[in-house]
Amino acid sequence: MKSLSVFAKDMRAAFRNPKLFIPMLVVLFIPVLYSGLFLKAFWDPYGKMNExxxxxxxxxxxxxxxxxxxxxxxxxxxxxxxxxxxxxxxxxxxxxxxxxxxxxxxxxxxxxxxxxxxxxxxxxxxxxxxxxxxxxxxxxxxxxxxxxxxxxxxxxxxxxxxxxxxxxxxxxxxxxxxxxxxxxxxxGASKLADGAGKLDEGAAKLHDNLLVLTDGAGKLLDGVQPLTKGVSDLNNGAAQLKTGSGTLASGLQQLSAAHKQLAAGVNSASAGSKKLNAGLQQSLTGAQKLQAGTQSAVEGSAKLQTGAQSVAAGADKLATGLNSAVEGSGQLATGLKASSDGSAKVADAAKSLSQGLQALAQSNPQLAADPNVQKLVAGAAAVAQGSAQVSQSQQQLSAGAAALHSGSQQLAEGAKSLNAGSKQLAAGIDSLHSGAVQLNTGAGQLAQGQKQLSAGASELTAGFTKLNAGMTQFGTKLGEAAAGGSKLAQGGAALEAGTSKLLSGAGQLSGGISSLADGSQKLADGAGELKTGADQLKDGSKELATKLGDAATQTANVKKTDEMVSMFAEPVQVETKTLNAVPNYGTGFTPYFLSLGLFVGALICTIVVPMRESEAEGATRFNRFMSRTLTFTGMSLIQSLLAALIVLYGLKLEVHSKPLFFLFTFVTGLTFMWIIQALVTWLDQPGRFVAIVLLIFQLTTSAGTFPLELIPNWMKGLNPLLPMTYSVRGFKSVISTGDYSAMWSDLGILAIFAVGFLALTLIYFLTRNRDTQAGVKSEQVMNV
CATH class of the missing domain: 3.40.1710 (abc type-2 transporter like fold)
Incomplete structure (x- = not known):
């Protein structure tokens, strides 16, 4: 009762304040403006196409x-x-x-x-x-x-x-x-049938005569076959004779030409063998000299081998000494470095002592005037200067020792390389000595071979002389054989030409007789087929005459009428049977625009009505929640009622069930109102922005205009998450399809949305203290 009292006080305050009451009254007609005017504008656009x-x-x-x-x-x-x-x-x-x-x-x-x-x-x-x-x-x-x-x-x-x-x-x-x-x-087909009968008689006679011709042609073909085979064998032999004689004549001519080239080559070889013999004599003398030179090389390489071994031994000793020098120079550099560091410390101490004595003398004039003190100050200065020079000399010595150590290392590395090179030199000299020994042995063998080759060259010269004489005699006989081969080839060609003509004639004779036999057989077969075809033609022409008469009778019965012409022009017509017919555009768009109007009306209500405060002083959190909720609920019910009345009776919308249409409209309006109330109560101005974004997503994903399948894939995932999806679908059920089970399902989902967001509003009022005075003034300014 206390909650109703707070609500009543808020209503009286609103009615007494024209600045608040008039906007609240206007807001009630927002859904009517959206749904009524939009639907009226697009109710039946095809009805005015004639304009x-x-x-x-x-x-x-x-x-x-x-x-x-x-x-x-x-x-x-x-x-x-x-x-x-x-x-x-x-x-x-x-x-x-x-x-x-x-x-x-x-x-x-x-x-x-x-x-x-x-x-x-x-x-x-x-x-x-x-x-x-x-x-x-x-x-x-x-x-x-x-x-x-x-x-x-x-x-x-x-x-x-x-x-x-x-x-x-x-x-x-x-x-x-x-x-x-x-x-x-x-x-004409009847006359054709008479002619076919006469054709049948002639075809029978032609078939009998052609059988006689076919038998005679077969016998003639059997007699020609032995003749053809004999001529073919004769032609094959003549062809082989022609080929063999031609090949023989050609070979003899080539052999004669080759013989001439061979004779010239033998002459050249004979002259060359003489020159070879003279050259071999000179080569024998050189080989003997080469053998003497290689013997001297063997002796010199042996001496060189002994010297290389001495060099390798000296290089080993040098490398050992340089390694010792590297160690000594390293120790020297280390000692000088330590001495240099000590000298630097002494120089620093002497300098400090000199500076301290000078400061002491300056601070005490009596001490400064004392000659002993003056000597002490002068001596300290001299010690400082000398120690500084010693330190500098020590640093130079240390640097020189480091350079000496580095040079010793380089000399040691060079000595290692020298030692390795001397060993490689000794190995090379050993190889050289072995090669000189082998070369000397080879030179001896070469001299022996030169002697044998010189003796063979003398025998070759004598043989070439005998071969030259034989080639001359062979050339004479080969010329005679080539002349005989040419005559034999001419005779073989003439024989092959004659037998080819004879074979061609025998082939033509056999082919002609064979063609005659085949042709006569085909004529006989064709005459048989002609006889069969003539029989079929006679029967078919009779049947043709009968069928043509029937066709003439039937075509004469075809009468041209307007109905027949129309049937040919449009043989198929489409019969449209619409499931759940929608009479016009307005009826189809009502679920979409009615949902849009109710949502926008709820959003506008939050602008003119305070969201958190109450006119009743001392109202509790729960009482303020009840007062605000009852206010928005009442405004939503009035908006839904006005919108439903305008659509049903102003635009003449036809629905399957008016009571269910009113019920679904009330639930849809309450759902949108309580959702927006929760958003604005929690977030204030940003909550209205969130509500507008939510409206935009609902307009694109609710399938109120285009089918859901035609929108982008990423938007399809938002469809089941937004309340307008179920309001549009539920309105379609109660207006067009009459699917009440689907309508009740959608109404239940909308109720879940409504109760859930109403609970969020209650949580806000129960968990938050009263708004600050600044917040109250902000709401009051907005409402004004």
Whole structure:
């Protein structure tokens, strides 16, 4: 009761404050403005299509078809004049273009000059479809272009029907002509049957005579086969003789030419063998000298080998000494470094002592005047200067020792390289000595071989002399054999030419007789088939005469009527059976715009009504929650009632169940109201921004206009998460489909949304202290 008392005080305060009461009253009509005005504007746009200006240009010149004038463009214009689909304007091409440029016409339909002439090419070898040019002014209004595209398809269908009717009338006229021709063809088929009987008798006689011819040709072919085989064998032998004699003559000629080249080569070889013999004598002398030189090389390499061994031993000793020098120089550098560091410390101490004595003398004039003190100060200064010079000399000595150590290391590395090189030199000299020994042995063998080769060269010279004499005699006999081979080749060629002609004649004779036998057999077979075909022709011509008579009778019964022509032009019609028919655009869009209006109305309510405060002083948190909730609930119920009444009785919306429509409208309005109340109560101004973002996502994902499947895939995932999805779907059920089970399911989901967000509002009031004075003033300023 205390909660109702707080609510009543808030209502009285609102009624007494015109600045608050009037906006609250206006806000109640927001859903009516959205749903009523939007739906009224788009309730039935196709009902006023006759007010949409469209230009029609007919440039068709007509054409002759089967002796009749075809004016398809003119027929199209007459059809359009009978319909009121658009506001037709029949103008010229120039007027249509000017009207499109000035946005006077939403689209233009142009019938080209060759429209009818192309329509007559159906039976041509290369038919050309007739075209209607459609020019929509899509930039002026996109939807009008889409509507025009659908209308042009209907126009094309109607024109196609008219052209098809013309074709059909022509075909049916031809059928009448065919009927008379079939009668005449029947008479001709009867005469053909008589001629086929006579052809059958002649074919029988021809078949018998051809059998006799086939038998004689077979016997002649058997007699020619032995003759053909003998001539073929003779020709093969002659061909082989020709080939062999030609090859022999060619080989003898080549052999004769080769013999001449061989004789010349033998002469050259004989002269060369003499020169070879003289050269071998000189080579023998050189080989003997080479053997003496290699002996000297063996002796010198042995001496060189002994010296290299001495060098290697000295290099080992040098490397050992340099390694010791490196160690000593390292120790020296280390000692000098330590001495240099000590000298530097002594110099620093002497300098400090000198500076201290000078400071002491300056601070005590009596001490400064004492000659002993003056000597002490002068001595300390001299010691400091000397120790500084000693330290500098020590540093130079240390640097020199370091350089000496580095040089010793480099010398040691060089000594290692020298030692390795001397060892490689000794190994090379050993190899050189071994090579000199082998070379000396080879030189001895070469001298021995030169002696043997010189003796062989003398024998070769004597042999070439005998070979030259034999080649001369062989050349004479080979020339005689080549002459005989040429004559034998000429005789073989003449024999092969004669037998080839004989074989060709025998082949032609055999082929002719074979062809005669095959031809006579084929003629006999053909005569048999001719006899069979003549029988079939006689039977078929009789049947043809009978069938042609029947066809003439049946085609004569075909009568051209308007109904038949129409059936040919449009043999198939579409019967549309709509499931859950929607009478107009307004009915289809009501779920979407009604949901939109209720959401926007709820959002506006949060602007004019305080969200957290109450006019009742000392009101508890829960009482303030109840007062705000009852206020928004009452405003939501009034908004829903007004919107439902306007849609049902103002726009004449037809629904399956009015009580369920009112109930679903109330639940939808409460759901949106409590969702927005929770957002703004918790977040204040940012909460209204969140509500607007939520509205935007709902408008794109609720499937209120386009099907859900046509939106981007990432948006589809938001569809089941937003409340407007279920309000749109539930309104469709109660308005168009009558699926009450789906409606109750959607209503239950909306109730879950409503209760959940109402609980969030309650949590805010129960967990937050009273707003600060600044917050109260902020709400009051907004409401003003």
């Amino acid at each position: 949409l200006p469209v230009a029609v240009v007919n440039q068709d010149k007509g054409a002759q078809y089967e002796g009749k004038q075809l004016d398809a463009g003119k027929d199209l214009v007459e059809e359009l004049k009978k319909t009121d689909g658009f506001q037709w304007n029949f103008v010229s091409r120039e007027e249509a273009e000017a009207g499109l440029d000035d946005n006077k016409y939403y689209m233009a339909i142009i019938v080209p000059e060759d429209f009818s002439s192309k329509a007559t090419t159906l039976l041509d070898e290369h038919p050309t479809p007739a075209q209607i040019v459609f020019e929509p002014n899509a930039g002026y209004n996109f939807l009008s272009a889409q509507i025009g595209t659908t209308a042009v398809k209907d126009i094309r269908t109607k024109v196609s029907e008219k052209v098809t009717e013309a074709y059909t009338e022509s075909v049916l006229d031809k059928i009448s002509e065919i009927s008379g021709g079939l009668g005449e063809a029947g008479s």
